[in-house]
Amino acid sequence: MDLINIAQETFHIEADALYKMAERLDQNFLDAIELIIATKGKLIITGVGKSGLVGAKMAATFASTGTSSFFLHPTEALHGDLGMIGKGDTLIAISSSGESEELTKILPHIKRFDIPLIGLTGNRNSSLAKYADVFLDISVEKEACPLNIAPTTSTTLTMALGDALAVALMNKRGFEKEDFASFHPGGSLGKKLFIKIKDLMQTESLPIIDTQTTLKEAIVAMSEGKLGTVLIVDEADKFIALLSDGDLRRALMQEGFSLEHLAIDYASKNPKSYHDT
DSSP: OOHHHHHHHHHHHHHHHHHHHHHHOOHHHHHHHHHHHTOSSOEEEEEOHHHHHHHHHHHHHHHHTTOOEEEEOHHHHTTTGGGGOOTTOEEEEEOSSSOOHHHHHHHHHHHHTTOOEEEEESOTTSHHHHHOSEEEEOOOSOOSSTTSOSSSHHHHHHHHHHHHHHHHHHHHHTOOHHHHHHHOTTSHHHHHHHOOHHHHOOOSSOOEEETTOBHHHHHHHHHHHTSSEEEEEOTTOOEEEEEEHHHHHHHHTSTTOOTTSBGGGTSEESOOOOOOO
16 A cells, blocks of 8 residues: 555545636636625534535634634534524625535525525535525535545535635735734734834843943843843933943953953944834
8 A cells, every 4th residue: 555646636636626627617616706795794514424614714814814803603503502693794605515414404584584595515506505596506526535435526616716705705805914013912923023122022120231330230131131231321411331141241251251341342332222103
């Protein structure tokens, strides 16, 4: 049994399904985009099992790329969470067979809310396809699973379709990196664009000494400040030098070193500074 070949075949099967999906995209895809663009409320994603897991990921992707979205579990919907749906919302329902019991039970209630329904299913004759205002075909020739049972190819294809919708919507809306960063303030891009020096810097209880402070006194101030450094200011209280623990280590190696010397003699002078705007 060559497991490398098996793994490669899995990639080939799923990649082939993606290529075929790309080739069969039609007006229905564009109709789905227009429905979502016209949505005044939330874009709600629902599904059970593996489809539900894919749906949760899709909702997260939509939400982080400019389309307000959340995932709704069909079973929870039947027990009160239908109240999360409102006028102006649009629903995407996912089911490979289009006949998932939990999902089909909520379809009549979705229609009662009179909101658009986009159905992602591999069965165009299914209950989901018939209820849907827009049908997107997620059928696959076969699963990568050797038993052709476990959702593998189908879940990959469905997730890719969700990505395609999200990316198309980003382009339609003119979604920029600044918009992305605003939804990801904890990420690298968000920090670069939104976190200012003033948000990070310590401004209270700073260890500050003057130009006449000895190195011995500076070490005491550095220890009390617990920042590993002291700031040196001139007679006008202008910041002119920085004495760090690294400066101290280098000072110890200098000939004639003395704790009674002035700290300014061992400090890094004219340090770079930045004024936040």
